[in-house]
Amino acid sequence: MSEECRPGNPERGSVTAEFAAVAPAIVLVLALCLGAVQAVIQQLRVADAAAGSARALGRGDDTAAVALRARSIVADASMSAEREGDFVCALLSAPCPPGPFSALGLTVTARSCALAGGL
Incomplete structure (x- = not known):
């Protein structure tokens, strides 16, 4: 019988224990x-x-409707x-969707401009 298969081997099951220690980090x-x-x-x-x-807004639409x-x-x-x-x-802001970044209160923002008068 090889040394790895002997019943009293202290190394037996160490891979399972190491995986159990690393699994939460992988999930995170x-x-x-x-x-x-x-x-x-x-x-x-x-x-x-x-x-x-x-x-x-550049076309002249109402701000509330936009x-x-x-x-x-x-x-x-x-x-x-x-x-x-x-x-x-127009400057828009919105919170991040539910997940790890919304728990931190992260918001995303975008700004865009257009020529007024619809030209």
Whole structure:
């Protein structure tokens, strides 16, 4: 019988114990990676909604209607509009979706500008 298969071997089961010690770290890293993907997707949604809002504001649409449309694209989004010379800008902010980054209170923000007057 080899030394590894002897009943009294102190090394027996050490791989299982090491995996049990490392498994929570692997799960944590995986959760953080998935949370980062969620945050990036939310950022893309907010940027898309900000661009659409700026174009709508540039056409002369009502600010309240534009904000409502932005909230239909991104839930819990808040929008502010400002004018800078010939441009009208929309600033949107929204919290991260539920996950590790929302627990930290992270918000994503996007700003987009369009030429006022719809030209």
